[in-house]
Amino acid sequence: xxxxxxxxxxxxxxxxxxxxxxxxxxxxxxxxxxxxxxxxxxxxxxxxxxxxxxxxxxxxxxxxxxxxxxxxxxxxxxxxxxxxxxxxxxxxxxxxxxxxxxxxxxxxxxxxxxxxxxxxxxxxxxxxxxxxxxxxxxxxxxxxxxxxxxxxxxxxxxxxxxxxxxxxxxxxxxxxxxxxxxxxxxxxxxxxxxxxxxxxxxxxxxxxxxxxxxxxxxxxxxxxxxxxxxxxxxxxxxxxxxxxxxxxxxxxxxxxxxxxxxxxxxxxxxxxxxxxxxxxxxxxxxxxxxxxxxxxxxxxxxxxxxxxxxxxxxxxxxxxxxxxxxxxxxxxxxxxxxxxxxxxxxxxxxxxxxxxxxxxxxxxxxxxxxxxxxxxxxxxxxxxxxxxxxxxxxxxxxxxxxxxxxx
Amino acid sequence: xxxxxxxxxxxxxxxxxxxxxxxxxxxxxxxxxxxxxxxxxxxxxxxxxxxxxxxxxxxxxxxxxxxxxxxxxxxxxxxxxxxxxxxxxxxxxxxxxxxxxxxxxxxxxxxxxxxxxxxxxxxxxxxxxxxxxxxxxxxxxxxxxxxxxxxxxxxxxxxxxxxxxxxxxxxxxxxxxxxxxxxxxxxxxxxxxxxxxxxxxxxxxxxxxxxxxxxxxxxxxxxxxxxxxxxxxxxxxxxxxxxxxxxxxxxxxxxxxxxxxxxxxxxxxxxxxxxx
Numbered sequence: 114x115x116x117x118x119x120x121x122x123x124x125x126x127x128x129x130x131x132x133x134x135x136x137x138x139x140x141x142x143x144x145x146x147x148x149x150x151x152x153x154x155x156x157x158x159x160x161x162x163x164x165x166x167x168x169x170x171x172x173x174x175x176x177x178x179x180x181x182x183x184x185x186x187x188x189x190x191x192x193x194x195x196x197x198x199x200x201x202x203x204x205x206x207x208x209x210x211x212x213x214x215x216x217x218x219x220x221x222x223x224x225x226x227x228x229x230x231x232x233x234x235x236x237x238x239x240x241x242x243x244x245x246x247x248x249x250x251x252x253x254x255x256x257x258x259x260x261x262x263x264x265x266x267x268x269x270x271x272x273x274x275x276x277x278x279x280x281x282x283x284x285x286x287x288x289x290x291x292x293x294x295x296x297x298x299x300x301x302x303x304x305x306x307x308x309x310x311x312x313x314x315x316x317x318x319x320x321x322x323x324x325x326x327x328x329x330x331x332x333x334x335x336x337x338x339x340x341x342x343x344x345x346x347x348x349x350x351x352x353x354x355x356x357x358x359x360x361x362x363x364x365x366x367x368x369x370x371x372x373x374x375x376x377x378x379x380x381x382x383x384x385x386x387x388x389x390x391x392x393x394x395x396x397x398x399x400x401x402x403x404x405x406x407x408x409x410x411x412x413x414x415x416x417x418x419x420x421x422x423x424x425x426x427x428x429x430x431x432x433x434x435x436x437x438x439x440x441x442x443x444x445x446x447x448x449x450x451x452x453x454x455x456x457x458x459x460x461x462x463x464x465x466x467x468x469x470x471x472x473x474x475x476x477x478x479x480x481x482x483x484x485x486x487x488x489x490x491x492x493x494x495x496x497x498x499x500x501x502x503x504x505x506x507x508x509x510x511x512x513x514x515x516x517x518x519x520x
Numbered sequence: 521x522x523x524x525x526x527x528x529x530x531x532x533x534x535x536x537x538x539x540x541x542x543x544x545x546x547x548x549x550x551x552x553x554x555x556x557x558x559x560x561x562x563x564x565x566x567x568x569x570x571x572x573x574x575x576x577x578x579x580x581x582x583x584x585x586x587x588x589x590x591x592x593x594x595x596x597x598x599x600x601x602x603x604x605x606x607x608x609x610x611x612x613x614x615x616x617x618x619x620x621x622x623x624x625x626x627x628x629x630x631x632x633x634x635x636x637x638x639x640x641x642x643x644x645x646x647x648x649x650x651x652x653x654x655x656x657x658x659x660x661x662x663x664x665x666x667x668x669x670x671x672x673x674x675x676x677x678x679x680x681x682x683x684x685x686x687x688x689x690x691x692x693x694x695x696x697x698x699x700x701x702x703x704x705x706x707x708x709x710x711x712x713x714x715x716x717x718x719x720x721x722x723x724x725x726x727x728x729x730x731x732x733x734x735x736x737x738x739x740x741x742x743x744x745x746x747x748x749x750x751x752x753x754x755x756x757x758x759x760x761x762x763x764x765x766x767x768x769x770x771x772x773x774x775x776x777x778x779x780x781x782x783x784x785x786x787x788x789x790x791x792x793x794x795x796x
Contacts, residue, residue, distance in 0.1 A: 127653060135653075135654050136651060136653065136654060137622055137649045137650060137651075137654060138649055138651065139578070139579040139648055139649055139672070139674075139696075140651060140671070140672040140673060140674045140676075140677060140696060141674040141675075141676050141677075141696060141699050141700075142676075143651055143674075143676070143677065143681065144674075144676035144677065144678060145676065147678075283585065284575070284576075289576065293576050293577075293578050296578040297578060297579075297581075297701045300578075300579065300699060300700060300701060301699060301700040301701060302699075303676060303699045304699070403627075404626075405623045405626060405627065406622045406623045406626060406649070407576065407623065408576075408578070409649070414623070416623065416627070418627070419597040419598060419599075419624060419627060419628075420574075420598070420623040420624035420625070420626060420627035420628065421574065421575040421592060421624070422575045422576050422623070
């Protein structure tokens with residue numbers, strides 16, 4: 114695909130990036146989405162809102178997160194300098210708190226005191242439960258029963274924080290099913306409920322709003338790399354489930370044509386449909402590369418020939434989802450960003466490598482970006498730098514990896 | 521004038537409220553769905569909604585979710601649903617509304633859907649998650665093939681949007697009785713009546729009320745202020761309960777008649793009007 118020369122990536126007023134995005138929802142949700150869009154737009158242009166958010170991100174969440182020069186990983190790769198953006202050091206252990214905090218401030222402005230959210234790996238659930246505890250808000254987290262099994266520690270954390278965790282037993286009992294159930298709750302309790310969606314997907318304004326709250330990752334990283342190396346990096350690499358950590362890192366660099374933006378999807382355990390979560394998967398039987406509508410937005414969606422949404426597989430619950438955020442679909446089609454995938458096995462290899470070489474245990478989601486980053490660094494001269502988004506920490510995954518190693 | 525408008529005109533002439541049952545195509549299997557269409561027409565349905573099963577029915581409660589799952593386990597597709605209508609339409613004349621989520625239609629293709637739905641004898645298409653703002657191209661294509669695009673309105677819909685929806689909709693307007701997913705309820709809320717009154721201010725289209733309409737009493741209540749009542753989950757729940765019974769079709773028909781029993785005129789007239 115031709116590299117694009119776009120310098121910005123902004124949706125139209127109805128949330129469309131080209132043909133992607135928009136709003137495909139039951140009629141009942143149009144009014145609350147309009148209300149949310151209005152309030153977000155107002156907040157977006159309100160310096161006082163951003164001042165308070167910034168203060169809370171600094172004072173409570175530990176921002177700015179460091180940009181760490183991974184010297185042993187760099188030596189291992191034998192090429193470009195590898196920098197790690199340490200979102201794992203954020204309060205609650207992942208980038209998810211950036212968005213949860215921003216939306217909690219919005220819900221407060223809107224006077225909604227009942228907060229619902231979906232979660233896959235549990236990181237967004239924990240972040241949401243955390244901000245709800247801090248603001249004294251009621252919190253209900255929908256989570257697939259399979260994900261609750263895989264991420265038992267996070268379920269316990271959410272309950273400790275006072276949230277109700279509602280098990281979802283429909284479908285494959287993962288993130289997609291949790292979003293379905295959260296949407297059903299919202300459509301029913303629309304008058305007093307705020308839906309705190311955790312990724313850069315869903316109906317307008319969520320993809321735009323979540324991106325705006327995650328842009329802090331890229332803004333900081335840009336300043337930090339310039340101050341550390343005096344120049345822009347050659348590439349940014351981040352894992353992509355719905356795509357919030359990656360779009361947050363990428364977006365402030367979109368106008369920097371020399372910077373490659375590389376998203377890493379979950380390649381799972383095989384290339385056939387149902388065995389991975391790579392929406393841009395290039396092979397024929399993978400089901401990749403098809404445009405569809407899921408959860409209120411038009412994007413690339415893994416599905417069968419008749420438009421039924423496919424089940425997906427990834428070793429990491431946070432990437433185990435059939436659709437990708439609409440802005441990624443746009444950046445993919447115009448060639449500004451590149452998307453590759455890493456298998457379960459490569460993710461595990463990256464997990465171990467990062468732990469052993471840098472003393473950092475990354476989340477299995479973030480681990481997907483490690484091996485591709487080593488590969489890309491290897492092709493570049495030592496005078497160049499690349500940034501890997503370490504979007505979360507891996508404590509939650511230690512148990513799962515331990516069990517795999519025993520087997 | 522569309523056949524759906526004819527139907528509502530007929531209802532108005534005779535002063536009756538319309539009865540619009542909903543079933544999911546392929547629940548419990550396609551052959552039964554076909555027989556159910558015929559039986560529901562005989563039982564007094566003025567219009568029938570046929571649901572296309574979808575893997576992620578976010579607007580539906582548990583009963584219709586499970587119906588979708590049963591149909592999908594049978595491998596039922598949009599194409600099958602259309603074939604089901606085509607077969608049933610050889611024996612019945614009641615207008616059929618194809619009721620679907622957007623993605624299966626999107627994959628089928630806009631022109632292909634319009635052509636094949638028309639050919640199958642479908643009269644209208646309602647897409648649960650396609651709001652007028654995103655629907656323009658689809659609305660135009662459907663209308664070119666004389667298929668009515670039906671839109672939903674909800675108690676949360678603003679007056680401004682009611683006007684826009686009224687302009688794009690044809691056939692009738694489907695008023696969602698309350699905020700929430702589909703599913704039977706013990707009581708109807710007052711939201712529905714208020715909503716229908718608001719729709720009447722901005723549109724001359726007939727209004728059908730659905731979501732939670734599940735008893736004969738509810739139907740009577742809805743007919744007081746709206747042109748028709750949609751009964752979905754209550755019927756689908758019967759299908760689920762009877763799914764292994766050899767006389768499922770007759771008993772679902774009996775259940776439908778029991779909903780109309782308080783209004784004998786309804787059953788008689790409807791049968792006379794629509795059965796060939």
